Amino acid sequence: MTLEKDPLNLIITGVGGQGNVLASHIVASAGIKEELYVTVGETYGASQRGGAVMSHVRFSSQAQCSPLISEGQADIVVGLEPVEALRVMAEFGNPKTRVIVSPRPIYPIWVLSGQAKYPPIEEILGNLEELADRVQVVDVSEDGEALVGTNVLMIGALAASGLLPIPIESFEEAMREILAPKDLEMNFQTFRKGMQAMTGG
């Protein structure tokens, strides 16, 4: 397969505990099924405990890429958390970057303790709009319903966005390989919810 843009650079970002690593693992495994070179760079460790987390996922038909994306070179940013999406855009965004973002905040402890302020969600989304080519907001939390699985939800949205040259079936196959069988059905449901949120269906 050849790519229109090679390498194609995706950043998935969120907060430790949201399942960033699993999300990037699924996307990358799906990519490898299309016979692409895929590289995933992760930051975790201390970040597991509530810090900002980023996965760099890079697709190429030509060579294995380094696990890090250069400053300003993200083609797609998937934000599991809105402030983190903006943090990533500040360093890796460019006028052509496409953003898919969950609007649900996870408050840093310095916000909880009153030492820092969390900006209004409208301001975050507005600034993202100004920096990105296009911002798509994936909001499916209804009536304060607890929303777990933001990672898989956002991967569903990404899969349906058409921004990656990877068919839905490859995502599903990757999920079958990676996830525990008992969690599979619930995750497929979440994945489809994300797809629907993207296609509006």
Added chain:
Amino acid sequence: MSTLTVDQPGKSVLMMGNEAIARGAIEAGVNFCAAYPGTPSTEIAESLARVAEHFGLYAEWSTNEIVALEAAAAASLAGLRAIVAMKQNGVNVCSDFLMTISLSGTKGGLVIVAADDPSAISSSNEQDSRNFAKFADLPLLEPATFQEAKDITKWAFELSEKLGLPCMIRSVTRLSHSRGNVKLGEIPEGRPVARFEGAYIAGAFVAIQHSALHQKLEQAREAFEESEFNWYVGPEDAKFIIVTSGSGWFYSREAVAALGLGEEVGILKIGTTWPLPERFIIDHLRQATEILIVEEVDPFLEQNIKVILSEQAKTLGPIEVYGAKSGHLPGFGDINQDKVARALASIKGLEYRTRDEVYAQRASDLALPILPPRMPTVCPGCPHRASLWAIKAALKLDGRDGFVTGDIGCYSLGAGPAGFWQLKTLHCMGAGTGLATGFGQLGQFGFNQPVISVCGDSTFFHAAIPGLINARFNNSNLLMVILDNGGTAMTGFQPHPSSGYDALGRPAPVVEIEEVCKAIGVEVKVRDPFEVDQAIEDLYDMLQEDGVKVMVFRRKCYLVESKEKGRKRVFVEPEKCIGDDCGCARFCSRVFNCPGIIWDQEAQKAKIDEVVCTGCGVCATLCPRGAIVVEGG
């Protein structure tokens, strides 16, 4: 299914660098694996333990790195192939044995993987373990790609066996914890019979052994001259050559491409970095007049190559060397393609821009002023939050300006807001207790501050027992608080001697922490940190007595506990929480600072974030108005 068991040679799969190393060991027919968990090395042994039964290999979590290396070396001495994996600090722990096993030599292939953490993403230092290979006279291999992580590991076993010497592999976080394509090889069948013969005595005729060791290294150098892990790409007659190893390969290639210098800059990639393949290097630098050395962290390659350049000055002529010494690359922290490209651009007098400057400025302006910092914290429901709160309260009640000495684990975050800034020292495994035994001896110099050392359960077995025995033996004054959450939590809850199960998840005998302490002869109490008032009272009482005392705060890591037991719903009763009229100064959200508690700006009251909350209920016991309720008690 684990990619480690896939028996389809030639198939390309996605593998984490650490999994690729484990797969390389399996393709080499490894029989024995021992390790102590530590980021970024943990997944090597974890992956092998997961497939241990499948392949009939032995895998264990050892109590610390030196025991792991000794156990693995035993397998080697009995003719088996063995691997031991550790983070960079672990190499220090095992270094005493390392410095002598190199002299006695080994038999079956013995591979030591040191996973370094440039920029100390999850460490207390960023030491470059390659120095240990040179220090101990051991051959050193540095994989650059995921494929090489597998292939180099497989080859390391053969080399080790051929030389009768352990082989060291140095990985880094960006390889160990990244994922990429790996083409699988064959998995061998059959299992050798273990048998010990002969004698392996370091210390008899050491100078002769040392000289023989140098000869083995010469053999390694010869093997390295022909190694497939060293290669050159670029124009035949390049005057400018980047010399690189490990993670530097990817970054160098991308930097050259980004600057469009592929026609004039060559890259010499070295996978066998100690001893260096001199002839190979000289052959490729004959045309060069300038070289840039790209590596993470220390200028290890740089200094060793400079020795070769100096020795070969007549053959090679003057070559300008750029790298850490010249200031073009840092010599500390991790690197990336932008750092390499900027170094290259500055030498070449070019401009390197990753994006439009006006856009970059706009992006900063729109983001940086409004982005709240996100400090890492202990998880919601973490027993350490309650334990550190109890410690803070007890020290305050005591009023003698007491303080806490710490070490390595999730509770290291207690040096920051997650643990109310309680830890005042933080170095290496077990150091808090060692320091405390010293502080506790300073009474004759007018020192009257109480000292509490904190130490995790896994860390207790790893490194703190000698400190505790020292305190008892020398009659020191300290209160050691063991934060027992049931496993090695920071690295993903691997078992340790008091967990009750082993690396394969099989039941294992329990070494009780309090029994060990009692046998040492110190007073020991076991409490649940979630019973906060009782915990504070007992700590306070213990601080009033002289001598060595141990408090075990026992409560399972809540990430594990809530998965096993399900979680209770916790909520704020809005009519009971009176917000800022209470006088508690927003105790739960601002002071206790659990991520599960938020301040509802509209209602001006506390609120539980039910997605984040794990239902531990500690905040409910601390709320002065009893406004926080745990459903079902």
